[in-house]
Amino acid sequence: DAGVTQSPTHLIKTRGQQVTLRCSPKSGHDTVSWYQQALGQGPQFIFQYYEEEERQRGNFPDRFSGHQFPNYSSELNVNALLLGDSALYLCASSLHRGAVADTQYFGPGTRLTVL
Amino acid sequence: AQKVTQAQTEISVVEKEDVTLDCVYETRDTTYYLFWYKQPPSGELVFLIRRNSFDEQNEISGRYSWNFQKSTSSFNFTITASQVVDSAVYFCALSESIQGAQKLVFGQGTRLTINP
Numbered sequence: 001d002a003g004v005t006q007s008p009t010h011l012i013k014t015r016g017q018q019v020t021l022r023c024s025p026k027s028g029h030d031t032v033s034w035y036q037q038a039l040g041q042g043p044q045f046i047f048q049y050y051e052e053e054e055r056q057r058g059n060f061p062d063r064f065s066g067h068q069f070p071n072y073s074s075e076l077n078v079n080a081l082l083l084g085d086s087a088l089y090l091c092a093s094s095l096h097r098g099a100v101a102d103t104q105y106f107g108p109g110t111r112l113t114v115l
Numbered sequence: 116a117q118k119v120t121q122a123q124t125e126i127s128v129v130e131k132e133d134v135t136l137d138c139v140y141e142t143r144d145t146t147y148y149l150f151w152y153k154q155p156p157s158g159e160l161v162f163l164i165r166r167n168s169f170d171e172q173n174e175i176s177g178r179y180s181w182n183f184q185k186s187t188s189s190f191n192f193t194i195t196a197s198q199v200v201d202s203a204v205y206f207c208a209l210s211e212s213i214q215g216a217q218k219l220v221f222g223q224g225t226r227l228t229i230n231p
Binding site for chain 2: 033035041042043044045048050055056058088090092094096098099100101102103104105106107108109111
């Protein structure tokens with residue numbers, strides 16, 4: 001049973017560029033959430049996708065956008081990169097259960113460095 | 116707003132000692148879920164436990180145990196007879212339900228170092 005996978009593992013970009021990160025959820029899961037983890041901090045919620053729609057969004061600017069595909073995989077796009085966007089980006093998958101918080105299982109993350 | 120506080124930034128103990136990681140949370144929800152995750156140097160968050168607000172029974176899994184006390188809004192994690200492999204950053208998290216979507220609110224994490 002494959003777990004959550006993310007690609008690429010590492011990425012180096014320069015300020016102003018755009019980046020796309022990818023995530024495949026755990027088998028049987030239909031919900032994908034994205035988190036940003038700065039060095040030495042806890043993960044911060046970016047947004048969650050279910051049924052190909054953004055269901056909830058954290059306190060992140062519109063430069064951060066996403067997409068979910070019919071096979072439940074997801075992409076995170078960040079435009080006009082800033083130095084402060086350097087972080088570990090974590091994808092988590094879960095099963096949508098409405099008001100019940102299903103366990104979110106995390107992928108290995110993509111480490112983004114902006115120069 | 117939901118909030119999770121892990122007051123211990125770093126803990127260092129010698130192998131075989133018992134260690135407790137503290138977690139205090141704030142929420143106005145009557146139904147909520149608490150989690151603990153382990154983050155080894157590789158970076159991947161590893162799920163350890165999920166507990167809902169209706170179940171205050173303590174849980175034990177091998178050398179790991181969790182103490183959930185609603186009266187003090189705490190969900191502490193104890194490792195008994197610690198081992199070097201337990202060295203990692205540990206995060207406590209609280210679920211926040213917003214219009215059917217669930218987001219996790221994490222504490223700042225506690226870096227645990229087990230010395231041989």
